[in-house]
Amino acid sequence: MAENYDVIVLGSGPGGYVAAIRCAQLGLKTAIVERELLGGICLNWGCIPTKALLRSAEIKHFMEHAGDYGLKVAGKIEADLEAVVKRSRGVAKQLNQGVTHLMKKNKIAVHMGEGTLTGPTSLTVKGEKGEEKLTAKHVIVATGARARDLPFAKADGKRVWTYRHAMTPAEMPKKLLVIGSGAIGIEFASFYNDMGADVTVVEMLDRIVPVEDKDVSAFLEKSLSKQGMTIMTGAGVEDLNVTDKGVKAKIKAKDGKTTETQFSHCIVAIGIVPNTEDIGVEKLAEMDRGFIQIDGLGRTKSKGLWAIGDCTPGPWLAHKASHEGVTCAEAIAQELGNKDVHPHPLDRANIPGCTYCHPQVASVGLTEEKAKEAGHEVKAGTFPFIGNGKAIALGEPEGFCKTVFDAKTGELLGAHMVGAEVTEMIQGFVVGKTLETTEVELMQTVFPHPTISESMHESVLGAYGRALHI
Template identity: 80%
Template sequence: MAEQYDVIVLGSGPGGYVAAIRCAQLGLKTAIVERELLGGICLNWGCIPTKALLRSAEVLHNMKHAASYGLAADNIRADLDAVVKRSRGVAKQLNQGVTHLMKKNKIAVHMGTGTLKGGGKLEVKGDKGTETLTAKHIIVATGARARDLPFAVADGKRVWTYRHAMTPTEMPTKLLVIGSGAIGIEFASFYNDMGADVTVVEMMDRVVPVEDADVSAFLEKALTKQGMTIMTGSGVEALTVTGTGVKAKLKGKDGNVSDADFSHVIVAVGIVANTEGVGLEEQGIALERGIIPVDPMGRTSAKGIWAIGDCTPGPWLAHKASHEGVIAAEAIAQELGNKDVHPHAMDRANIPGCTYCHPQIASVGLTEAKAKEAGYTVKAGTFPFIGNGKAIALGEAEGFVKTVFDAKTGELLGAHMIGAEVTELIQGYVVGKTLETTEAELMATVFPHPTLSEMMHESVLAAYGRALHI
C-alpha cells in the first residue's frame, strides 16, 4: 500500500527543503524525495562551497597585500588541494545540518529519483528498489544544471562546468571562462587570485550584463587592473581539446578571429531546468522552453502539483527558491483548511542579486536604464567608497553605491553596488523596497558611523543633490 502524505516535495535544494520545513511547521505530514544529496546543488555544489573557495582566495589576496596594512607575510603560497578540501568540508557540514532539520521537523526522507504518476502518486526509484508515495499535493523542486555548448561539451578534464571547477584535479595555468554572469565571474575571480592567467569572453557588450551599466564598467576596469583579459562583444567560434590543453578560436568585437591556447576552459553560459523525465507532460503540464509555468503561488496547470525554484521562471537564485517554497507551503496549507496562514505572492522586483567576485556586486530592482525604459523620470545618486572613512580604513576604497528613484513620487526603484561587503549591505535596500520606502524615510534614517552602510545614506542624498561627504 502506498504511503500517504499531505505534501511530497520532489527535490531538496534551498527551495525544496525549506518548503518541506514550512509544510511541517504548519502541521502537514510531509515527505521529501532526493536523488543525490540533501541540500541540493546550492548547498553541496553551488552557493555555499563556492563562497568557501572565494573566501580562501580573498584571504590569499589580503596576505599578498599585507604590506599595505603595515604587515609582513613572506613565502605566501596557495595549497589548492587544501582549499578544495576546506570547501568540501563546509558543504558536508551544511548537508548534515539539513539532515538534522529533516529529523527535527519529522519529515520523511526518501532517497531516489521521483516520477509523477498522476492521482497524487509519485514513484521513487532508489537503492531500495521502487516505492510509490501518494499525497494530496506535490511540490516539484528539481532545480537546474549547467548548460553545455555544442562545441564545448564538458569532459571534466580540460572543459569544466562549475562542478568541475569546484573540485579541480589540477591548477589551471591559463584559463578561459566563457560567460560573465555570476558563476563565470566568480570562478574567474577565484582562479585569478589563485594565480591563473584568466581570459573572460562575453557575447554581450559588457560583463555582468544584467547589472547596471555603471557597475559593469567599473567591474571590467577592476578585473583588468587585476590582470584578467576581458573580451566583451566577443564569442568562442570553436574549441579543440588536446592532450595538454585547449585550442580556441576567439571572435573579437571587431569580427576578427584569433587563435589562443588555454590549459582549461570553464563554460558558464546559463542553466537548463531539470524537467525531463519527471512526468510533467504526462500530467498535462506544458513546459515553456523547458521551464514549468506557475501562478504567483506556485501552482502549475495540474491540480495538486506545484513547482518552485530553478525549474520555474527566473531569476534563478537560491533565496528566490526558498521564498517560493514558503509561499507554496502556506498556499497548500490554506487550501487544506488552515485559516491562520495568509500567503503573499512573490514580488520579483524585490529579489536581490549578489555576485561574490572581487570586488563584490549586489543589486535589487530596476537599473537606471530599465527604469527609464519603463517610462519613469528618474533621480539617480552615486556615492564612491573613497568618500567613506570605514572603506578607507579597511583598505577597500574602490567601488560605489548607486540608488535610483522615481522623481515624481520618491519611490525607491533600484539600488546597485560594487565594492567590499556590498552583498551584506544590499539587504537594507531590499527591506526598504519591501516596505515601499521613499527617499524621505531613507534620508531621515540614522546610519551608524563609521560603517560602510553610511554610503547607502549618502547615495540617497546624492540623488537629490544633498550628499555631505563628497
Template identity: 80%
Template sequence: MADQYDVIVLGSGPGGYVAAIRAAQLGLKTAIVERELLGGICLNWGCIPTKALLRSAEIFHYMQHAKDYGLAADNIRADLEAVVKRSRGVAKQLNQGIGHLMKKHRIAVHMGTGVLKGAGKLEVTGEKGSETLSAKHIVVATGARARDLPFAKTDGKRIWTYRHAMVPPEMPGKLLVIGSGAIGIEFASFYNDMGAEVTVVEMLDRVVPVEDADVSAFLEKALKKQGMTIMTGAGVESIDVGASGVKAKIKGKDGKVVESDFSHVIVAVGIAPNTENIGLEALGIKAERGIIVIDDYGRTSVKGVWAIGDCTPGPWLAHKASHEGVTAAEAIAQELGNAEVHPHGMNRKNIPGCTYCHPQIASVGMTEAKAKEAGYSVKAGTFPFIGNGKAIALGEAEGFIKTVFDAKTGELLGAHMIGAEVTELIQGYVVGKTLETTEAELMSTVFPHPTLSEMMHESVLAAYGRALHI
C-alpha cells in the same frame, strides 16, 4: 499500500527543503524525495562551497598585500588541494545539517529519482527499489544544471562546468571562462586570485550584463587592473581539446578570429531546468522550454501540483527558491483548511542579486536604464567608497553605491553596488523596497558611524543633490 502524505517535495535544494520544513511546521505530513544529496546543488555544489573557495582566495589576496596594512608576510603560497578540501568540508557539514533538520521536523526522506505518475502520485526509484508515494499536493523543486555548448562538451579534464571547477584535478595555468554572469565571474575571480592567467569571453557588450551599466563598467576596469583579459562582444567559435591543453578560436568585437591556447576552459553560459523525464507531459503540466509555468504562489496548470526554484521562471537564485518554498507551503496549508496562514505572492522586483567576485556586486530592482525604458522620470544618486571613512580604514576604497528613484513619487526603484561587502549591505534596500519606502524615509534614517552603510545614506542624498561627503 502507497505511503500517504499531505505534501511531497521532489528535490531537496534550498527551495525544496525549506518548503518541506515550512509544510511540517504547519502540521502537514510531509515527505521529501532526493536523488543525490540533501541540500541540492546550492549547498553541495553551488552557493556555499564556492563562497568557501572565494574566502580562501580573498585571504590569500590579503596576505599577498599585507604590506598595505603595515604587516609582513613572507613566502606566501596557496595549497589548492587544501583549499578544495576546506570547501568540501563546509558543504559536508551543511549537508549533515539538512539531514538533522529533516529528522527534527519529522519529514520522511526518500532517496531516489521521482516521477509524477498521475494525480497525487509519485514513483520513486532508489535505495529501496521502486515505491509509490501518494500526497494531496506535490511540489516540484528539481532545480537546474549547467548548460553545455554544442562545440565544448564538458569532460571534467580540460572543459569544466562549475562542478568540475570546484574540485579541480589541477591548478589551471591559463584559464578561459566563457560567460560573465555570476558563476563565470566568481570562478574567474577565484582562479585569478589563486594565480591563474584568466581570460573572460562575453557575447554581450559588457560583463555581468544584468547589472547596471555603471557597475559593469567599473567591474571590467577592476578585473583588468587585477590582470584579467576581458573580451566583450566576443564569442568562442570552436574549441579543440588536446592532451595538454585547449585551442580556442575566439571572434573579437572587431570581427577578427584569433586562435589562443589555454590549459582549461570553464563553461558558464547559463542553466537548463531539470524537468525532463519527471512526468510533466503525462499530466499536461504547462512548461515553456522546460521551465514550468506557475502563478505567484507556485501553482502549476494542474491542480495539486506546485513548482518552485530553478525549474520555474527566474531569477534563478537560491533565496528566491527558498522564498517560493515558504509561499507554496503556506498556500498549500491554506487550501487544506488552515485559516491562520496568509501567503503573499512573489514580488520579483524585490529579489536581490549578489555576485561574490572581487570586488563584490549586489543589486535589487530596476537599473537606471530599465527605469527610464519603463517610462519613469528618474532621480539617481551615486556615492563612491573613497568618500567613506570606514572603507578607507579597511583599505577598500574602490567601488560605489547607486540608488534610483521615481522623481515624481520618491519610490525607491532600484539600488546597485560594487565594492567590499556590498552583498551584506544590499538587504537594507531590499527591506526598504518591501516596505515601499521613499527617499524621505531613507533620508531621515540614522546610519551608524563609522560603517560602510553610511554610503547607502549618502547615495540617497546624492540623488537629490544633498550628499554631504562629496
C-alpha cells in the same frame, strides 16, 4: 500499498527542503524525495562551497597585500589547492548534515532515489529501497537546474569544466578561459585569478555582468582588468579544440577578427538547463523551454501539482527558491483548511542579486536604464567609497553605491553597489523596497558611523543633490 502524505516535495535544494520544513511546521505530513544529496546543488555544489573557495582566495589576496596594512609576511605566499578544495568540501558536508538533522527534527520522511511523477499527486521512487509508490494531496516539484553545455564542446571534467568541475579541480589551471560573465562565470574567474591563474573572460554581450547597472559593469571590468584578467566583451567562442594537453579556442572579437588561443582549461558558464526531463511533468504542467510555468503561489495547471525554484521561471537564485518554498507551503496549507496563513505572490522586483567576486556586486530592482525604459522620470545618486571613512580605513576605497528613484513619487526603484561587503549591505535596500519606502524615509534613517553602509545613505542624498561627503 502506496505511502500517503499531505505533501511530497521532489528535490531537496534550498527551495525543496525549505518548503518541506514549512509544510511540517504547519502540521502537514510531509515527505521529500532526493536522488543525490540533501541540500541539493546550492548547498553541496553551488552557493556555499563556492563562497568557501572565494574566502580562501580573498585571504591569499590580503596576505599578498599585507604591506599595505603595515604588516610583513615572511616567504612567498602559495596556495595549496588540494587543501583549499578540502576545506570547501568540508563546509558542504557540514551543511548537508545540518539539513539531514532538520529533516529528522521536523519529522519529514526522506526517500532517497529517482522520483518520477505518475500523476499530479503521485510518484514512484527508484532508489535504495527498490521501487516505492508515493501519493499525496499535493506535490511540489523542486528539481532545480544544471549547467548548460556548449553545443560543440561538452564538459568532460578534464579540460572543459562546468561550475561543478571547477570546485574540485584535479590541477591548478595555468591559463584559464571562462565563457560567460554572469555571476557564476565572474566568481570563478575571480577565484582562479586570485589563485594565480592567467584568466580570460569572453562575454557575448557588450558588457560583463550584463544584468547589472551599466555603471557597475564598467567599474567591475576596469577593476578585474587591473587585477590582471583579460576581458573580452562583444565576443564569442566559435569553436573549441580539446586535447589531453589543453584547449584551443577560436574566439571572434568585437572588431570581427578571429584568433586562436591556447588555454590549459575552460569553464563554461553560459546559463542553466532545468531538470525537468524524464520526471513525468511535461503532460501535467505548461512548459516553456523546459521550465515549469506557475502562478504567483507556485500552482501549475494540474490541481495538486506545484513547482518552485530553478525549474520554474527566473531569476534562478537560491533565496528566490526558498521564498517560493515558504509561499507554496502556506498556499497548500490554506487550501487544506488552515485559516491562519496568508501567502502573498512573489514580487520579483524585490529579489536581490549578489556576485561574490572581488570586488563584490549586489543589486535590487531596476537599473537606471530599465527605469527610464519603463517610463519613469528618474533621479539617480552615486556615492564613491573613496568618500567613506570606513572603506578607507579598511583599505577598500574602490567601489560605489547607486540608488535610483522615481522623480515624481520618490519611490525607490533600484539600488546597485560594487565594492567591499556590498552583498551584506544590499538587504537594507531590499527591506526598504519591500516596505515601499521613498527617499524621505531613507534620508531620515540614521546610519551607524563608521560603516561602509553610510555610502548607502549618501547615495540617496546624492540623488537629490544633498550628498555631504563629496
